[in-house]
Amino acid sequence: MKYFFAIIALLNLSLHAQNVLHPRLYKELSMSIDKHKKFPIRIEMSDNLDLVELNIKYTSENTPIRERASETIKKLKKKSLESKKEILSFFKAYPPSHYNDIRDYWIVNHIYIECDKELVYQISQREDVAFVDLNTDKISPLDVINYDSSPSINSATETGLEAGIIAINAQALWNLGYTGKGQLVYDYDTGVCAEHPTFKKRFLANHSPMQQSWYGYFRDFPNEINSNHGTHTLGTIVGEGLPSGDTVGVAPGAYWMACDLVTSTVDELPPLEYIVAAYQWALDTDNNPNTTKGMPAVINNSWRWNDNPDTTHCNDYIQDLMNVIETVGIANIFSGGNSGPNNNSISAPQRINSSILNTFSVGSVNTNLIGNPISSFSSRGPVQCPANDSLLLFHPQVVAPGQNIRSSVGINSFSTKSGTSMAAPHVSGAILLLKEAFPELSGSELLGALYHTAIDKGEEGEDNTYGRGMIDCLAAFEFLSQSYLPIDPLIPSNDLAIIKILQPGEEISCLDVIQTNFSVQNMGVDPIDSLFFTMTLNGITMESKSWTGNLTAGEILDQSFNPFTVFAEDSLKYELQICALSPNLFEKDTYNNCMVQRFMIISNENAPLVESFESNTFSNNSWQTINIDGQETWIIESTMGLEDSELSAKMPLYSYDNIDQRDVLISPNIEIEPNDNYYLSFKYAHQHRNIGSRMDSLIVQASPDCGLTFKTLFAKGGYSLQTVDSLKFNFRPKYESHWDSAIFYLNDYFTEQENILVKFISVNGKQNNLYLDNVVIAREEEMDLKSEHLSEIKLIPNPAKETIALTWTDIQKQKLKIDLLDLSGRVIRTKYLDENKNSTSIWDISACQVGLYLFRIQTENKIYFKKMIKN
Numbered sequence: 001m002k003y004f005f006a007i008i009a010l011l012n013l014s015l016h017a018q019n020v021l022h023p024r025l026y027k028e029l030s031m032s033i034d035k036h037k038k039f040p041i042r043i044e045m046s047d048n049l050d051l052v053e054l055n056i057k058y059t060s061e062n063t064p065i066r067e068r069a070s071e072t073i074k075k076l077k078k079k080s081l082e083s084k085k086e087i088l089s090f091f092k093a094y095p096p097s098h099y100n101d102i103r104d105y106w107i108v109n110h111i112y113i114e115c116d117k118e119l120v121y122q123i124s125q126r127e128d129v130a131f132v133d134l135n136t137d138k139i140s141p142l143d144v145i146n147y148d149s150s151p152s153i154n155s156a157t158e159t160g161l162e163a164g165i166i167a168i169n170a171q172a173l174w175n176l177g178y179t180g181k182g183q184l185v186y187d188y189d190t191g192v193c194a195e196h197p198t199f200k201k202r203f204l205a206n207h208s209p210m211q212q213s214w215y216g217y218f219r220d221f222p223n224e225i226n227s228n229h230g231t232h233t234l235g236t237i238v239g240e241g242l243p244s245g246d247t248v249g250v251a252p253g254a255y256w257m258a259c260d261l262v263t264s265t266v267d268e269l270p271p272l273e274y275i276v277a278a279y280q281w282a283l284d285t286d287n288n289p290n291t292t293k294g295m296p297a298v299i300n301n302s303w304r305w306n307d308n309p310d311t312t313h314c315n316d317y318i319q320d321l322m323n324v325i326e327t328v329g330i331a332n333i334f335s336g337g338n339s340g341p342n343n344n345s346i347s348a349p350q351r352i353n354s355s356i357l358n359t360f361s362v363g364s365v366n367t368n369l370i371g372n373p374i375s376s377f378s379s380r381g382p383v384q385c386p387a388n389d390s391l392l393l394f395h396p397q398v399v400a401p402g403q404n405i406r407s408s409v410g411i412n413s414f415s416t417k418s419g420t421s422m423a424a425p426h427v428s429g430a431i432l433l434l435k436e437a438f439p440e441l442s443g444s445e446l447l448g449a450l451y452h453t454a455i456d457k458g459e460e461g462e463d464n465t466y467g468r469g470m471i472d473c474l475a476a477f478e479f480l481s482q483s484y485l486p487i488d489p490l491i492p493s494n495d496l497a498i499i500k501i502l503q504p505g506e507e508i509s510c511l512d513v514i515q516t517n518f519s520v521q522n523m524g525v526d527p528i529d530s531l532f533f534t535m536t537l538n539g540i541t542m543e544s545k546s547w548t549g550n551l552t553a554g555e556i557l558d559q560s561f562n563p564f565t566v567f568a569e570d571s572l573k574y575e576l577q578i579c580a581l582s583p584n585l586f587e588k589d590t591y592n593n594c595m596v597q598r599f600m601i602i603s604n605e606n607a608p609l610v611e612s613f614e615s616n617t618f619s620n621n622s623w624q625t626i627n628i629d630g631q632e633t634w635i636i637e638s639t640m641g642l643e644d645s646e647l648s649a650k651m652p653l654y655s656y657d658n659i660d661q662r663d664v665l666i667s668p669n670i671e672i673e674p675n676d677n678y679y680l681s682f683k684y685a686h687q688h689r690n691i692g693s694r695m696d697s698l699i700v701q702a703s704p705d706c707g708l709t710f711k712t713l714f715a716k717g718g719y720s721l722q723t724v725d726s727l728k729f730n731f732r733p734k735y736e737s738h739w740d741s742a743i744f745y746l747n748d749y750f751t752e753q754e755n756i757l758v759k760f761i762s763v764n765g766k767q768n769n770l771y772l773d774n775v776v777i778a779r780e781e782e783m784d785l786k787s788e789h790l791s792e793i794k795l796i797p798n799p800a801k802e803t804i805a806l807t808w809t810d811i812q813k814q815k816l817k818i819d820l821l822d823l824s825g826r827v828i829r830t831k832y833l834d835e836n837k838n839s840t841s842i843w844d845i846s847a848c849q850v851g852l853y854l855f856r857i858q859t860e861n862k863i864y865f866k867k868m869i870k871n
Helices: 002-020 023-031 051-061 065-093 117-124 163-167 170-176 229-238 273-283 317-327 420-437 443-452 473-481 787-792
Strands: 039-045 099-105 110-115 129-134 184-188 255-259 298-301 331-335 360-365 398-401 405-409 413-417 496-503 507-509 517-522 528-537 540-551 556-560 574-581 594-601 604-606 609-611 624-627 635-638 647-651 662-666 669-671 678-686 697-703 711-717 740-745 755-763 770-779 793-796 803-808 816-821 827-833 840-844 851-858 863-870
Touching: 002 129, 023 039, 023 117, 023 129, 039 065, 039 117, 051 065, 051 317, 065 099, 065 110, 065 317, 099 273, 110 117, 117 129, 163 170, 163 398, 170 420, 170 473, 184 229, 184 420, 229 255, 229 405, 229 413, 229 420, 273 317, 298 420, 317 331, 317 443, 331 420, 331 443, 360 420, 398 420, 405 420, 420 443, 420 473, 443 473, 496 574, 496 594, 517 528, 540 556, 647 662, 678 697, 678 755, 711 740, 755 770, 793 851, 793 863, 803 851, 827 840
Parallel strands: 184 255, 184 298, 298 331, 331 360, 360 398, 507 594, 604 669
Antiparallel strands: 039 110, 039 129, 099 110, 405 413, 496 517, 517 556, 528 540, 528 574, 574 594, 609 770, 624 662, 635 647, 647 770, 662 755, 669 755, 678 740, 678 770, 697 711, 697 755, 793 803, 803 840, 816 827, 816 851, 851 863
16 A cells, blocks of 8 residues: 555655756656766746836836936845745755756846756755746847948038937937936847957946956956957947047947847857846846946847747746846837838747836837838738737837947947947937936836937838837927926036046056055036045955045045055966045046046066077966957067077967957066166067058057157068068968068166066058067177077077087187076076187086077177077
8 A cells, every 4th residue: 555655655756847947857867877977957946026016116206217226126135035935955955966056147147057956856846946947048149131222331421420229319319418427228239349449448347347248158357259249239339439530329328238138140149048147147246236327328239039839938937038128227229120011020039028118129210211111121010929908019119220230349440330220229318318317217217208209100000010200309499398397508517527647557567566556526516525446356345545635526535545565476467446436525426536447467578588489378478468359469489580580479460350459568677777878679570461451550559658658669560560471371481581580779768767568569451460570679799680690509409308408619818708598587507608618518408398498698798699599
């Protein structure tokens, strides 16, 4: 009988597991015979916050926008902590061989884990678990639209404004003084080229830590390795005017943050879990729900993950995720999809709505044609998710310009692109303009204004082609002004800003003891009588202090903190943040109260510098690289054609896609005698292919003050940089004739300098590889400028392992001092030779480490250097 009950119990467990486990997971578990196999799963907890009810409560009670955001995050975190307490203890007590890598999220009450079959079944029996599914879904690749049927590639009008900006009536709000100042957008896209001049100055990371400004899946810093799609969409949202007056963005005064989760290739697609992670990060970037300054006003989404004509996810955690974004007050805007005109389904999450405003989808129209017709590629509704409200079946919600839209790409270029991904940024920019005017309104209220005032197009009323119609910024502003008083941007207001960090310098510092000097300015109208300053380094508060006095309008105050010590470590970048706060000062823009300076420590070395890169790594010899985009940069590679040199510095421009990108190779800071004569010399090799009317360039600059100021010594590009004219793809020098040299008398550029730092800057034109070698900073007699003298001294063999013979001619009748040096200038061994002795000196180098060394041979009137390679 007991066996019968045991069988019944097992059957009940199995039935319960089938109810909790997703069918695809249950099938995989049933088919698996490997008991050690780990399954990636997503665990949904049973106890969840009712976000719809909470949103209704906030709306009815007119809860202030920042308060509702803070309270929602606190409630979500509390619910997550309380409901997961037992299951996390359960995991902790379970043998660790059964699982790995637990990820706990609070924005939706989930746990992600990889575990074996036994543990999955154990999880499925728990009462606090509602559902378990495989964690194998991925974000879909980016839609690429190759569509150009408009009569004009350049969509700028005679006024210099883009046709799309005029079509949505954004310039009407500009004329009132609104630019999106003090507002923040989160561009959820392929990444961003943060150096583009249209929005470089308003990257949030100029004022906040990078980890609070950029969510990187592929890189820890801004990049556009997946495509230039994100740079283009961001330009349409916030791209400001250049000196030429060229403005491509709707809200050119707003700040931005971004991520790089969207890709154009299937192989690189991130797991769907990272949608959850990226949204959670945006809600609480500093892990402090009491500070909501880092939360964006709008999220611009150019992604999807499910194109199947089904109802998957219509009522599950994705809807909960969208409800969270709406509840905290963020406007969540999506590109509507590029599957038109005959699509039979709408992608997820665009098809998932619990209200008409929480997954706000945008279709595309062509503003280059009369009447602004719908773009053929723009996806048509209805959505397939069932809904009680018929309005939720319409798709899109509105339309905006999305065909042949001109915006930013690359490091400083512009191009036109088409797609609903180009339309959605117009709506996101419009939200930023409205948010500046009505900062206390939620994203839903602002979206509602655009929705209800859209200009009807197509069939009368809302339809599945144009939605409610084309957005109109001015109409939405006037609609809101009937119920709320807008902030007048033309009335002078208060503004406190950190305007400069003088020390440490930008990018580099040569001192390990940092004396921080900075300037703060009262850019507002009222005098300031007290300030509170804080300084943090890599997230750790180093010092705080107060100031009292009278800082009048426009006045600049110079301040400093106590010195602190840092260390020069390979690839270690320091992030210094200085913030200023004035109690009771109301400001529209609080982001500029802080400034961030990122720098690395450059080592100090004694002259002479003789660098031929034979040690195989830059860091071994205290050289540093600056690689802004995280793609190709300076490396060391084998070459030929130079005596005693087998390795050279290489910039692989032949295969480098990021046109105009600059990559920097920086020397150590070389300490020299202030009243002596010094030269800089180097060898370089390049072959110009003349492809696409572009050219590679090399710029060489020197600094006497550790990077605070630089002077350009060398600047060549294209044919002027070329050292060999025979066409060679993926060029690598083979002969001495492939190399050219340059030499500069440093005293022509600097006087009484005590230090020299040199940086070699490549500018990418994607032509051919660039090589650098034999960099020397030394006195004239140390450099051996007359090359024929080098033939007097030989090293045999070279490279060498145990012993090496140093031989010479014509100088044996002089007294000699011979030093063996490592590359830091440290003397390893010294020999003195009297005149009339043998012209050969044998050296035991067996105790030397593998690498590059120098023999310094000093005669009565000259100094020679010879490089030795120990292998």
